[in-house]
Amino acid sequence: MRKAYFMSALKIKKGSTSHSAYNLRPTFSDVVEKHTLAVLVENEPGVLARVIGLFSGRGYNIDSLTVAEVDHTGHLSRITIVTSGTPQVIEQIKAQLGRIVSVHDVHDLTVEGASVERELAMFKVVGQGDKRVEALRLADIFRANVVDSTLESFVFEITGAPEKIDAFADLMRPLGLAEVARTGVAALSRGE
C-alpha cells in the first residue's frame, strides 16, 4: 500500500454507529412562507393523483387543495393549492408541478401581483338560550347566512378569506360549535 496522503484531520472512530436523520442540506433561506398556487391541468383520470402524489412523494406540504373543472370544452380543471415551505422549496414545487405532462400552467398567486382568495364553510352550532342568540348576532356581523335551523341548532354558511373563517370558528366554539365543513381556498389574480 502506498504511503498515506492525508488531506484532512478526521478524528472520529472507525465504525461509528450513532444514527441521525439526513441533516446535511444547506438552507438557502429557512423562512417558511405560505403560497397559493393555481394549477391548470388536463381534466383526465388520475390527474389529481399525479399532483397529490408529487406532494407526498417529495415531502411537500398541502395546507388546502381544491379542484373542479373550469373549462368543459378545453377539458381543463383548476387546482388551487395552498402550500408552505422555504422559498427554495416553493420554487421546487412549482418546477416539479410544471414537469407533470398533464399540467398546462402553474401560477404562484402569492408573488404574481394581487389576488383574491375565498373559501366557503358551513358551521353547525348547537345551543339554547343566550348562546343561540349570540351565535345568530355574530353570524350577522360576519355576514354568514343561516341555511338550516331547528329549535336547538343552526347551520351557518360563510364565505371569505380563510382568516375570516378561522375567526368565525373561534367565536362559535364556546357557543356550541358541533361540526365544520370547509371547501379549501379558491383564488384568482386581481385585475385583467
Add this chain to the structure above:
Amino acid sequence: MTRQMSGAKMIVQALIDQGVDTVFGYPGGAVLPIYDEVFQQNAIRHILVRHEQGAVHAAEGYARATGKPGVVLVTSGPGATNAVTGLTDALMDSIPIVVLTGQVPTFMIGSDAFQEADTVGITRPCTKHNWLVKETDRLSVTIHEAFHVATQGRPGPVLVDIPKDVQFATGTYTPPKPSTSHYQPKLKGDMEEITELVAAIEKAKKPIFYTGGGVINSGPAASQLLRELVEATGFPITSTLMGLGSYPASGEKWVGMLGMHGLYEANMAMHDCDLLINIGARFDDRITGRLDAFSPKSIKAHIDIDPSSINKVIKTDIPIVGDVGHVLEDILKVWKSRGRKTNAEAIGKWWSKIKEWRAINCLQFTQKGKTIKPQHALVRLEELTKKYDRYICTEVGQHQMWAAQYLGFEDPNRWMTSGGLGTMGYGFPASIGVQIAHPDALVINVAGEASWLMNMQEMGTAVQYRLPVKQFILNNERLGMVRQWQELLHGERYSHSWSDALPDFVKLAEAFGAKGIICSDPDDLDDAIMEMITHDGPVIFDCLVEKHENCFPMIPSGKAHNEMLLGEAETQGVIDAKGSVLV
C-alpha cells in the same frame, strides 16, 4: 388516411409507423391479441426475454446505445409489476422507454380479476407519464403521444395500459402526425443568460466543465459541440458516471470522472474552481459530497432541459433552461462573435495546478502475487478490447466504479450503467439490448457475481438469439461495495455480504448452451480475455479476484471533495455520525 382495424393490429401498426424495429417482451393472457398480431408480421422483431425486468433493462440498453426509444410489451398484473424496477431505473437515468402493458377487460377493472393490478396507479410515480386506454379509437393517438412524451424534453419512461377488450374491438387507426400535444419543452436557452455565461468564460481563471447524461441524451451533435467548445477554450472537463464518452477519455482536456469514486484531480478541480459549468448534469449527491462545502469559490452555471433541476440542490448563478445541443451551439456562436477570448495565462496556471493533482496518480495499484486484482483485470480488458467496436455495460457496485475508472470511453452511447437508481441486475439484460441494436459489435458486461445472478435467467435470451454478449464477472464472492461500507462504517461486521453457495459459472454457462471461462491466475488473464473476445457466442467469464479489495479514491459520505481518501491507510474513522446515515 384513417383505417378500421382491431386494437391489437393498431398497436403493431402504430409501432411500425413510429419506426420501431425491435420490441422486448413476454406474453401473457392480457396481451394475447397483440402477440397474435406480432406473429403475423415481419416488420418488428420481438425479443423474448425471461423476466419482465429484463425486458425493460434490455430496452434501456437498446435506447442508450442507439438514441432511439426502447419498446417493451408485457402482460397485466405480474408482468406490469415486474417492469416497475426497470421503469424507475429509466426515470432516474432519463432513458426514453415505451412500455405497453395488457390489462384485464374494461368491464372487469376494479373487480380483483385474475392478473389484475392497478398498473397506472403503481407506475404513476415511476413513469414520466402513463395512460389507461379505454377506447380503441383513442389507442393509436395515445401510442403516438407516448412516443412524443418519452423522447421530447428530458427523456423518460412512459407506459400505456391496454385492456384486453380494447385490443379485440375494432376502431379507427390514426397515423402519426406533427404533435398537437401541449407538451412542447423549450429547446433554446435564454440568450441573455447565455451571454452572461460567455462573459464568465472570458474572465474565468480556474474554470471547469462538469458534464452529465444530458449531453448524451441531446444526441451525438451535442457531444461534437462540447468537444469543439472544450478544445477552443482549453478548459478542463470532468463528467459524471452518466456522461462518460461525451468527451473522449483520450482527450487532452479530460480530467476524469468526478464524484464519490471519481478521480482526485477532478474532485480537487471542482472544489477549487472559480467557474463551474454544469452541462446536462443534476448535482447528484454522489457528485456533490457535502453540500455546504461543494465548490465553495465558484460561479455556477447550469444548463439543463428540466427547469426543476435548476436550484434543486445547488444554488445556480447562471441558470440556462434548454437542450444541451442548442445551448452549446449558441454559446459557441456568442463566444466566437465576441472574439474568442479566454484568460489564457490564468488557464495555464490552472492546468499546472491540475497536473500537480494528477501526479498523485490516484488510480495507482500494484498487481503482485498470484491473485488477480480487480483493477488489473479491467486494465487488461481495456488494453485488449479498446481497438474493437466496443460497448460496455455494468451491473452495480465496486466493479461498476472500477469500470468507470479504468476503462476509457471515446464516444457517446458506448457506456450503459445504472446511475441514479443503482439497480443490481441491470447490466446483463442491458447488454442484450445493446447487442440486438449492434449485432456485430463487441458488447461486454462488466459485472460482479452478486449483481449478475439477479438477472441470470437472461442467459436463455442470449443463447436463443445467438447474442455474443460477454459477461465479464469480477468474482470476489462478496457484495463488494456493501462489504466495503461495512468495513468503514459498521465495525467490520460483515452482515450477509457474502455468498456461501455460488454456482460454478463455467457449468452454468454450459447448462445454458454457452461458453464458460474461469481465470484465477494473473498470468493466464490475457489469453483468457482473448479467448472470450474471439469466441463467437455468449460467454460467461468467471474472473476470480482479490476478495477484500476496496474501491478508491473515495469521498466518504458527508465529506467534501477535498476530503477524498486515496487508499486503505486513510480509512481509519473517516465517516462520522452524520455521514453514517447517508447512503
